[in-house]
Amino acid sequence: MSTKLADPPADLNSSAEDSNSHLQKIIMSTRDLPAMPQVASKVLELSSDPNSSAKQLQQVISDDQAMTARILKIANSAMYSCSRKVKTLTEAIVMLGYNSIRSLVVTSAARNLYNTRNSHSGLKERLLWEHSIGTAFACRLMAQKHAPSLTEEAFLAGLMHDIGKLVLNIRIPEKFDDIVQVVYNENRTFHETELEHFGFSHTEVGALLVHKWNLSPLLEEVIRKHHNPEAASLENPLLLYLDLANMMCHKLGIGFTDVPDMDLENCPSNQILCLSPDTFAEISDMLVETLESEMEIFI
Numbered sequence: 001m002s003t004k005l006a007d008p009p010a011d012l013n014s015s016a017e018d019s020n021s022h023l024q025k026i027i028m029s030t031r032d033l034p035a036m037p038q039v040a041s042k043v044l045e046l047s048s049d050p051n052s053s054a055k056q057l058q059q060v061i062s063d064d065q066a067m068t069a070r071i072l073k074i075a076n077s078a079m080y081s082c083s084r085k086v087k088t089l090t091e092a093i094v095m096l097g098y099n100s101i102r103s104l105v106v107t108s109a110a111r112n113l114y115n116t117r118n119s120h121s122g123l124k125e126r127l128l129w130e131h132s133i134g135t136a137f138a139c140r141l142m143a144q145k146h147a148p149s150l151t152e153e154a155f156l157a158g159l160m161h162d163i164g165k166l167v168l169n170i171r172i173p174e175k176f177d178d179i180v181q182v183v184y185n186e187n188r189t190f191h192e193t194e195l196e197h198f199g200f201s202h203t204e205v206g207a208l209l210v211h212k213w214n215l216s217p218l219l220e221e222v223i224r225k226h227h228n229p230e231a232a233s234l235e236n237p238l239l240l241y242l243d244l245a246n247m248m249c250h251k252l253g254i255g256f257t258d259v260p261d262m263d264l265e266n267c268p269s270n271q272i273l274c275l276s277p278d279t280f281a282e283i284s285d286m287l288v289e290t291l292e293s294e295m296e297i298f299i
Contacts, residue, residue, distance in 0.1 A: 033167060033205075036213045039064040040109040044214065047098040047105075054093040057101065061089055067108045073297045074104050078290060079137070099152040106156055106215070107136075111298065113166055124180060126299075128166060131255025132159050133298050137290050138245035141283050143238070146273075150238055156215065157222050157242045163209055164202030164223075165190060183256060190256075191227040203227055229268050243269040248284060254291070 036044075042060050046052040062068055068089060075092040076085055080100065086092045093101055114129040136158030143154035168176045175197070182193045194201040207224035222239045225231040232240055244264060249255060251262035264270060264280050 033209050033212050034113055034170065036109050037064070037112065039067060040105045041214075043105045044102060047102045054090055057093050057098075058089045061101075061105070064108075067105065070108050070111070070297075071101070071104045074107070077294045077297055079140075079294060103152045103155050103159075106213075107159060107298070109213075110159060110163060113163075113170070124169070124177075125166075127255050128162060128169070129299070130295070131249055131257075132162055133295065134249040134252070134254035134287065134291060135159070135161060135242070135245045137294075138248050138283065138287050139241050141286055141290075142241045142245060142275075145279070145283070146275075147237055147241070150241070153216065153219065154238060154241055154245075156219055157226075157238055158245050160206060160210060160215070160219065161223055161226050161242055161246065162190075162202060162206065164204065164206030167205045167209055168194075168202060180256070189227075201227065232269050232272060234272055237273070240269040240273050243267075244273070244275070248280070248287065252284065252288065 039060060043057060046057050046060060061071065071089065071092055072086060074080070075082065075096055080096060082095055086095060096104075110132070111129070114125045136155045139158035140151055140155040143150040147154075165176070168179075179190065179193050179197060182188055183190055191201045191203065203224050203226060207220050210220045210223055218236075218238065222236070222242055225236075225239060226242050226246065232243065234240075244267070247259075247262050247264055247267060247269075250257045250259045251264065253260070265275075265277055
């Protein structure tokens with residue numbers, strides 16, 4: 001896959017073109033994107049190998065105490081509803097399965113990038129992270145109810161859909177702060193504001209990171225297209241669930257954006273999926289309840 005980002009719009013002046021070109025050089029190279037932690041990378045490699053054992057995964061994960069603790073906490077959360085308390089990594093791996101462990105490992109790796117406790121501007125990172133977790137929960141709930149085979153991939157799609165914003169925040173923090181101010185003060189979207197300022201958006205940057213982390217091509221495609229309404233179709237239901245989950249979080253004010261009048265029922269994605277008002281109400285209630293009870297596990 002090419003790592004070249006979209007060219008800036010032709011109507012920008014020369015100075016803006018030079019600036020955008022410089023930004024692209026900073027952002028577009030795969031080597032400049034954050035690397036997945038070594039332990040997480042090894043776990044993903046093993047979890048994709050049908051010949052690997054739970055013991056092998058346990059040995060690799062246990063080298064990272066923070067990841068181990070987080071996996072055990074999440075394994076015992078309401079999200080997985082295990083019938084008994086999970087006390088060891090081996091139990092977690094056996095009870096949850098490789099796909100779930102993969103999700104938890106990527107969650108841990110992504111969480112480390114936000115680093116909200118040590119950031120000098122932690123509120124911004126916390127809001128980005130809370131929106132990502134909220135969207136991950138919402139997307140997972142929708143898939144669990146309507147497309148069970150996509151449950152874990154849906155969680156990762158929600159978790160990673162805005163990871164490009166974090167990369168921009170890490171690589172060009174002052175310029176990203178300008179974007180945040182416009183979004184917050186003028187009620188604009190990140191996507192359109194980034195396109196105006198940079199000539200590319202967090203969707204392209206996020207897709208590059210997912211590619212570098214060797215996550216699935218489907219996940220990469222969904223993240224690249226999650227602000228492209230023309231891509232919505234039944235051929236890619238994961239994109240539809242992600243779009244609805246993202247908008248649900250906007251409607252509930254989870255993150256920077258608060259749009260209480262958001263019309264989920266009549267939006268383009270739901271014109272295809274046709275989820276009922278009762279379904280939206282049920283998932284919204286479950287999302288709020290889950291965030292209230294589980295968010296601290298992820299912070």
